[in-house]
Amino acid sequence: MLLSSFDQVFGDIHQLERFARWQAKKRRQLLDLLGIPSQSIPLELENRGLLIYDDIAIEKWVYTSEHGSRVPAILYRPNNSVAPMPSVVLTFGHGGSKSQPAYNYAGQLYAKMGIACLAADPIGEEERHIQGKMGTRAHDPHSVHQTAWNAGRPIMGKLVWDTMRGVDFMLDRDDIDPHRIGVVGNSLGGAKAGWMAVLDTRLHFALISGWAFAEATLKWGKFCTRLPNEKMSQILDWEQYLSLAAPHCNILIMNGDADIIIDRDGHGHAWREMQAVVDQVSKVYMAFDNPNGIRCWLEPDGGHRPYFVHPAALEWLVELLSPDSWTIDQVRQLSTLNFGQWGDTNGIAFEQLYGTTLHQRGATVSDMQIRYLGREKLAVLTKQEIGRSRYTLQGWLNKLTATL
Numbered sequence: 001m002l003l004s005s006f007d008q009v010f011g012d013i014h015q016l017e018r019f020a021r022w023q024a025k026k027r028r029q030l031l032d033l034l035g036i037p038s039q040s041i042p043l044e045l046e047n048r049g050l051l052i053y054d055d056i057a058i059e060k061w062v063y064t065s066e067h068g069s070r071v072p073a074i075l076y077r078p079n080n081s082v083a084p085m086p087s088v089v090l091t092f093g094h095g096g097s098k099s100q101p102a103y104n105y106a107g108q109l110y111a112k113m114g115i116a117c118l119a120a121d122p123i124g125e126e127e128r129h130i131q132g133k134m135g136t137r138a139h140d141p142h143s144v145h146q147t148a149w150n151a152g153r154p155i156m157g158k159l160v161w162d163t164m165r166g167v168d169f170m171l172d173r174d175d176i177d178p179h180r181i182g183v184v185g186n187s188l189g190g191a192k193a194g195w196m197a198v199l200d201t202r203l204h205f206a207l208i209s210g211w212a213f214a215e216a217t218l219k220w221g222k223f224c225t226r227l228p229n230e231k232m233s234q235i236l237d238w239e240q241y242l243s244l245a246a247p248h249c250n251i252l253i254m255n256g257d258a259d260i261i262i263d264r265d266g267h268g269h270a271w272r273e274m275q276a277v278v279d280q281v282s283k284v285y286m287a288f289d290n291p292n293g294i295r296c297w298l299e300p301d302g303g304h305r306p307y308f309v310h311p312a313a314l315e316w317l318v319e320l321l322s323p324d325s326w327t328i329d330q331v332r333q334l335s336t337l338n339f340g341q342w343g344d345t346n347g348i349a350f351e352q353l354y355g356t357t358l359h360q361r362g363a364t365v366s367d368m369q370i371r372y373l374g375r376e377k378l379a380v381l382t383k384q385e386i387g388r389s390r391y392t393l394q395g396w397l398n399k400l401t402a403t404l
Contacts, residue, residue, distance in 0.1 A: 023244050026236060027199055030244075033231050034157030034195070036164075037066060043169060048072075048380050053373065055079045056111045060380045065165045068399045070390045072127045072380035073120035073166070074098050076107035077175075078324065086180035086321040087116040089166040091159070091196070093187030093210065094222070095135040097126035099375040101348050102306040102339070102360055106184070108370045109309055114324025115317065116176060118166050122159055124393035127379070132386040134375070135351055138393050145223040151400035156228040158396070159188075160195045167202060179204060180321050182249070184308045186210045187261075190253075191217070191225045197251055198244035205250040205320055209307040212255065212262045213238040214273040220264055239280045246281070247288035252295050252316045253278065256302020258358065271298055303358025309365040311336060331366070339363040346372035 041064060048060035059075040077085065088110060090103055098104070098119040110117040121128045124138030139145075139155045148155050163183065170176045182205035185193030190211030197206035211217070218229050232241060245251055253274065255262065263270035278296045285293030297312055299305070307313055314331045317323070340361030343350055354360040381391070389395025 026240070027244055029235050030195075030199060030232065033154075033235070034160055034199075034228060035151075035153040036157055036161050036199070040165065040168060041067065043165070043172060044070075045169075045172075051377060052079055053377075054108070054369075054371075056108055057081070058107075058373075058378070060378075061169070062380060063165065063169055065162045068390055069123070069162075069396050071120050071162060071165065072098075072391065073118055073169070074107065074378055074380065075116060075118050076111040077116040078111055078114055081116070081175060082114065082324055083175035084177035084180075085114060085116045085175055086323050087118070087170050087176045088182055088184045088207075089163055089170060090117060090119045091163050091183055091185035091189035091192040092122050092125070093185075093189045094137050094140070095125070095351070095353075096186070096189065097121045097128075097134055099126060099134065099373075099378045101343060101346075101350075101372055102186070102309065102354075102363075104373055104378070105339075105342075105365065105370055106306070106309050108373070109314075109366065109368055110317075112368050112370075113314070113318070113326055115321065116170070118170055120162065120166050123162065123396060126375070127381045127386060128391045128393065130387050130392045130394050132383075139224060140222055142223060144393070144397065145227065147397050147401060149227070151397075151403070153400055154228055155224045156192070156195065159192050159224070160199065163192055163196055164200055167196075167200060171202065178202070182206055184209070186306050186308055187304065188222075188225060191229075194242075195228075197249045198241060201248045203249045205252075205317075206245070207252050207254070207308055207313055207316070209254045209313070210259070210262070210304050211253070212270045212274045213242060213253070213277050214262075214270040216262055216264065216270040216273075238274075238277045242277065242281045242294065243284045246284040246293060247290055250290070250293050250320055252297060252313070254297045254299075254307035254310065254313060256299040256305055256307075256358075258301050259304045260358075261304040303356070303362060305358070305363040306339070306360055306365070307363075309339075310363070311366050314366055335367040336364050337367045339365050342370075343372075348372055 043063040046062040051058040057079045107117045183193045184207040187210040190208040
């Protein structure tokens with residue numbers, strides 16, 4: 001730890017004003033580290049249509065993240081929604097985007113439970129890819145990160161900022177409950193959800209899947225996650241980092257104890273370290289009379305899977321949000337299915353990584369008779385708009401370098 005003991009920072013947690021000042025100072029440092037803009041501009045909302053499917057309303061939108069950067073997005077909600085609704089903003093893993101099967105499944109699943117769900121393409125993927133391709137991981141090259149860092153705008157900061165603008169979009173609506181809004185993310189999206197939890201005090205919850213707050217994510221991983229974590233570790237340790245989410249944001253961290261993408265040595269050290277971090281941070285939540293404010297859940301023999309659609313995730317969401325008369329007992333009564341079999345039934349060809357049993361093919365998910373909606377149904381932009389600089393990673397980078 002950076003300080004000699006956790007109690008040196010939090011020993012007087014009941015001096016809440018002092019603690020809040022410390023939190024605000026550290027948040028400001030992290031916002032600066034990520035290059036988060038200090039001010040937002042109007043969303044300039046543009047409605048691109050509505051699709052009604054299986055009692056779900058799927059709204060298509062484009063909104064502005066920052067000058068010269070526009071975001072195509074899908075909003076899933078119940079067709080006969082009861083306002084104000086709880087809501088989630090999805091954040092995606094590497095190669096993920098709004099049409100990727102697991103996230104399409106999640107959007108429909110949440111909407112069927114009375115939870116509005118925003119899924120916006122991350123920069124560099126799908127309709128924000130220069131050629132409109134999916135699964136490209138376009139921001140991975142070192143040259144991309146070097147350009148962004150040199151301009152004071154790390155890629156992680158851009159991803160987090162775009163997610164914050166998604167929260168702006170949701171809170172701009174009259175049918176969204178501002179006290180029941182959160183983020184859900186997996187893998188890289190789990191890392192983004194962690195940053196959101198500690199930085200955005202508007203959030204009520206963060207469901208973090210396929211990620212760990214442990215030394216492993218400082219040592220290994222891709223530039224977009226590892227470099228910001230390394231910089232963060234010069235300011236805070238993991239206990240202090242996660243304590244910035246208290247008391248505003250409830251956190252559930254989900255993973256499989258056989259996930260060697262995170263726990264690379266396969267000996268479980270990352271999970272033991274993360275549990276110790278959670279145990280420490282829970283003391284902060286307890287000081288705010290919320291002893292269950294942060295939890296850690298591990299699937300035995302589970303891999304790097306989309307746990308945000310696992311029955312345990314739905315139970316936690318229902319407990320926290322009480323959406324549209326749903327109860328935990330109702331969630332427990334739902335059938336489950338194997339996500340790989342669901343994909344086969346829906347004609348989905350998983351890419352090589354996602355198609356393993358330790359990844360999406362082996363996942364257990366709650367079954368609500370969901371069918372895959374292909375990319376064509378979820379398209380927001382016209383074919384002529386694909387590749388325009390206002391949507392693409394290259395356009396954003398060019399704008400950054402033009403101002404240097």
